[in-house]
Amino acid sequence: MQIDKNQLIPLYKQVEHVLEEKITSGHWEVGSQLPTEQELSDLFDVSTITVKRAVIELVNKGYLFRQRGKGTFVSGAVKEQDINSFISLTTDSEEEHPHELISFSIEDAGIEVAEKMNLQKDSPVIKIKRLKTENSEPQALEYTYLPAAKCPGLTPNDINNELIYNLLKGKFNIALGRAKAIIKPFIVLNEQAKLLNIESGSAVFEWERFTYTKQEEIIEYSKFYIRQDKETYYTEVFF
Amino acid sequence: MQIDKNQLIPLYKQVEHVLEEKITSGHWEVGSQLPTEQELSDLFDVSTITVKRAVIELVNKGYLFRQRGKGTFVSGAVKEQDINSFISLTTDSEEEHPHELISFSIEDAGIEVAEKMNLQKDSPVIKIKRLKTENSEPQALEYTYLPAAKCPGLTPNDINNELIYNLLKGKFNIALGRAKAIIKPFIVLNEQAKLLNIESGSAVFEWERFTYTKQEEIIEYSKFYIRQDKETYYTEVFF
CATH class of the missing domain: 1.10.10.10 (Winged helix-like DNA-binding domain superfamily/Winged helix DNA-binding domain)
Known part of the structure; x- marks a missing residue:
């Protein structure tokens, strides 16, 4: 050669x-x-x-x-998308982006989540862990945290059929104010790598998303770990 | 404990x-x-x-x-900045962000750069490698490629004293049209890790930036490798 x-x-x-x-x-x-x-x-x-x-x-x-x-x-072609559409794109129809539910529980927030959501560490929080697939290949590992007091009676079935933003607005009557998402490079290890079906030690995108109500309370906190061979983001300026 | x-x-x-x-x-x-x-x-x-x-x-x-x-x-506090300002922020005054010149040469583009810049692989390209420091700590490793034909007589001294965008506009009379930047997680190895003063195998941000003239020719291509403990980026939507 x-x-x-x-x-x-x-x-x-x-x-x-x-x-x-x-x-x-x-x-x-x-x-x-x-x-x-x-x-x-x-x-x-x-x-x-x-x-x-x-x-x-x-x-x-x-x-x-x-x-x-x-x-x-x-790798297949990487989907290149406008970085500003990250937040809105995550509100796409669920049918187009099937999610596999890994776990659903109501637990104490714990130190880390409490700190992120401005809660007490023993505040009850709904913790949802899902795997987003595309063409039956894992694409993103998603952790979502919701204050349980604000979402009474939420069931795994609810999130299977409806978008979280739609549930917050429709089922729980919450007026959303804004969402902020922060991007970081992240090295996935062990179980996370296994779920994403990539080598332990691989670099992925980490997105942290905070959704606020009109009253500026955090109503949703999520972490997304996205395979870099599946998505990439750009920003553009015109002079 | x-x-x-x-x-x-x-x-x-x-x-x-x-x-x-x-x-x-x-x-x-x-x-x-x-x-x-x-x-x-x-x-x-x-x-x-x-x-x-x-x-x-x-x-x-x-x-x-x-x-x-x-x-x-x-780590010190991470600078959190609007992801859309990435491109414009790189046009800040050089004095506030000292760059150490590692190498400056005029060479054949080579396969990779030629492909990115839409050039022939033997087209002469000015290749600039710099280390951006802050408080004498490495922050970003920057590679910049300029088509040599469009920037006759450019010297290392020019880029030490002036911003590249300003040089393109002022010295070479080029009308800039737009710039696009693509973000990815990246694992730095060996020499790159050494220059950034982090462990080989660490995850960093990679930004690729393409600057186009008003005539839609690529006039500048850069790659930035940025330590994730130094900068982070967010995007925000209001509902």
Whole structure:
């Protein structure tokens, strides 16, 4: 293969370019599995460390994703969306974005959630954990927290059939004021990685969303962990 | 210390809460170094794996950052800024945000940059690599690419004293049309981590910025790698 050890370009960059070309040319199709790092190392006659580095670069660029214990795969096209539409997009119809309910409980807020929501740590909170899928592939892990006192009688079935914003407005008569979302890079480990079906240690988007009532009380707090090979965000200015 | 092995809360969460309280209460000051993982493990009588997990969670939350070969430190306040101001903020006065020039060269675009900028891979491109510092601490690693044909005679000294947008407009008479910036989570490795003074494998923000002329040609392409303990971004909607 086209690896030249006498060239000035680092070996991992050369490997990266060859792999990238195989992907962008369509030689390797979306969803197809890459040879193992050992196989690629034999193929290119370079160390597995060199191969690993090239693969990490291509994961970072969004061309590849790694699945726990399964291997490395070619990513589909990443959905690029206006970053300002993140909040409103999360109010899309549920039918288009199926969510799998992982857990639903009413518990004490606990230190962390209490701090975020301006509650006492023993205030009862509805805690909802869901996995958003698309084409039966995990896309985002979502944690939603609602003050139980404001949402009496909410059941798992309610959130299966209706959007949370619609429930707050329709079922509980709450006037929403504003929502703020904060983005961060985040490294998922263990169970979270497993649910998202990516390698432990992968970088994902973390969005924290705070929804306020017209009275400026926090009525909803959510955390979203979104695979970077599934979504990306842009902002634009015109001069 | 307040770790209770009979409690239902996982040990790492308990360790995390104790550490978080020491930080938020100001018991540990901004910039101060944490005890080593071994020392914390002895202190709490838990495994170093448990300590490591608690520390990663606190790094993810922005409370701590890890410095290569030095240890773990308490983060300063993270600057939270409107995500839409990212592009315009990068046009702030240079004096307020000192940049250290790492390299400046005129080279062939190469496959990757050519693809991003719609150039031939052997088109000459000015490649600029800089480190943005604040209070003498690295904050962002910035790569800027300019088509050499459009910026004749540009010198390292020019960019030291003037903003790139101002140079394009003033020195080279280019009418800017728009700029688009795309955000992604990114794992920095080796040299990049070293320059940013964080552990290899840490998650940072990657911003890619494309600046277009009024004629819709790409006149500037930049990549920014920004430490997540230094900046964070939000977006907001009002209902």
